[in-house]
Amino acid sequence: xxxxxxxxxxxxxxxxxxxxxxxxxxxxxxxxxxxxxxxxxxxxxxxxxxxxxxxxxxxxxxxxxxxxxxxxxxxxxxxxxxxxxxxxxxxxxxxxxxxxxxxxxxxxxxxxxxxxxxxxxxxxxxxxxxxxxxxxxxxxxxxxxxxxxxxxxxxxxxxxxxxxxxxxxxxxxxxxxxxxxxxxxxxxxxxxxxxxxxxxxxxxxxxxxxxxxxxxxxxxxxxxxxxxxxxxxxxxxxxxxxxxxxxxxxxxxxxxxxxxxxxxxxxxxxxx
Numbered sequence: 001x002x003x004x005x006x007x008x009x010x011x012x013x014x015x016x017x018x019x020x021x022x023x024x025x026x027x028x029x030x031x032x033x034x035x036x037x038x039x040x041x042x043x044x045x046x047x048x049x050x051x052x053x054x055x056x057x058x059x060x061x062x063x064x065x066x067x068x069x070x071x072x073x074x075x076x077x078x079x080x081x082x083x084x085x086x087x088x089x090x091x092x093x094x095x096x097x098x099x100x101x102x103x104x105x106x107x108x109x110x111x112x113x114x115x116x117x118x119x120x121x122x123x124x125x126x127x128x129x130x131x132x133x134x135x136x137x138x139x140x141x142x143x144x145x146x147x148x149x150x151x152x153x154x155x156x157x158x159x160x161x162x163x164x165x166x167x168x169x170x171x172x173x174x175x176x177x178x179x180x181x182x183x184x185x186x187x188x189x190x191x192x193x194x195x196x197x198x199x200x201x202x203x204x205x206x207x208x209x210x211x212x213x214x215x216x217x218x219x220x221x222x223x224x225x226x227x228x229x230x231x232x233x234x235x236x237x238x239x240x241x242x243x244x245x246x247x248x249x250x251x252x253x254x255x256x257x258x259x260x261x262x263x264x265x266x267x268x269x270x271x272x
Contacts, residue, residue: 021196022264023052026125026160027059029194029266033158034063036193041065044120045112047150048090049098049141054081056123057090068123069108071095098144109150118152124159128215133222135165139180142269146184157269158193164219166231167192167265170240176228177267186271194266198234201262216260219243233260 033040042064048057051070060068067089072078073096081092093105100106112119122145129136138161145151159177166175168189181189201216202208219230220243232246241249246260 021199022125022160022162023055025194025196025264026056026123026158026266028196029158029160030056030059030063030123032194032266033268039064041121045116046121046123047071047098047109047119049122049124050126051081051092052077052125054085054090054092056125057081057092058085058088060121060123061085061088061090065121067091069093069105069112071098071100071105097140098148098150113149116152118150118155120152120155122150122155122157124157126159126161128162133165133176133219133227134215135161135176135180138165138177139183142180142184142187146187146271151271153272155271156190157187157271158266159269160264160266163195163263163265164216164230164232164243166229167195167267170231174228177269181269188270188272190268190270192265193268196264198261198263200259202259216243216247220247232262 041060043066044060044064045066046060046068048054048068048070051057051072054070057068057070070078070081070090070092072081072092072094075094078092078094085092091108093100093102093108095101095105098109100109122141124141126137126141128134138159141159142157145157151157161177166177168175168178169192172178178189181187202212216232223229223242223244230243231240232243233241233249235241250258250260
């Protein structure tokens with residue numbers, strides 16, 4: 001199976017990332033693993049892809065991780081994250097994906113790879129990619145983690161995505177996560193460790209609607225071209241509507257636009 005290639009570089013901004021509901025859901029996933037597997041984070045060494053303010057890296061440290069390197073394309077985010085974790089074993093580096101811009105960052109990753117055979121874990125709360133089905137950055141993270149030798153045997157990747165992309169609970173064989181894992185040799189899609197309750201895809205904030213509604217239309221158009229289905233709004237009979245069905249549902253009552261529901265899913269992969 002061919003891996004969809006997407007640009008690795010994010011556009012950098014001078015503004016500092018603000019944690020989102022997806023960030024909060026990922027934190028809950030990190031805590032859920034600690035509750036279910038008490039030693040999961042203990043003395044582990046990890047990477048936080050797209051660290052933002054460093055909130056996920058700091059959470060793993062609070063639960064026993066030995067260290068966690070944070071990577072982000074935004075210098076402003078890295079400065080902020082470094083200041084928030086000044087006394088913690090969590091160095092932060094500007095990077096494109098897993099590739100730091102500075103020698104110190106490259107050396108820090110190389111040292112873990114060479115001395116321990118790789119990292120124990122990678123945590124990631126990626127944005128949707130553009131120009132594809134929205135899952136491209138996640139495919140890239142999974143593929144690069146294996147291709148670049150970043151994970152040691154028995155290591156894990158904990159990753160967030162919108163439920164619309166589907167999870168192994170929706171389709172253990174053909175969901176996007178399952179397909180992406182099969183494309184990365186040695187990686188298995190293990191389980192969904194946490195899901196939020198259903199909530200509106202957007203609120204009254206016109207900015208979020210301006211981003212998410214065109215994205216949903218993009219998903220519906222992709223299905224119309226015969227591409228892989230999405231798992232969207234929950235119908236009254238418990239079935240998850242496709243993106244095309246969700247768009248129809250949105251406008252089915254008196255011309256009033258209804259807001260579809262979504263939930264955030266935190267997913268665990270293991271490497272063997």
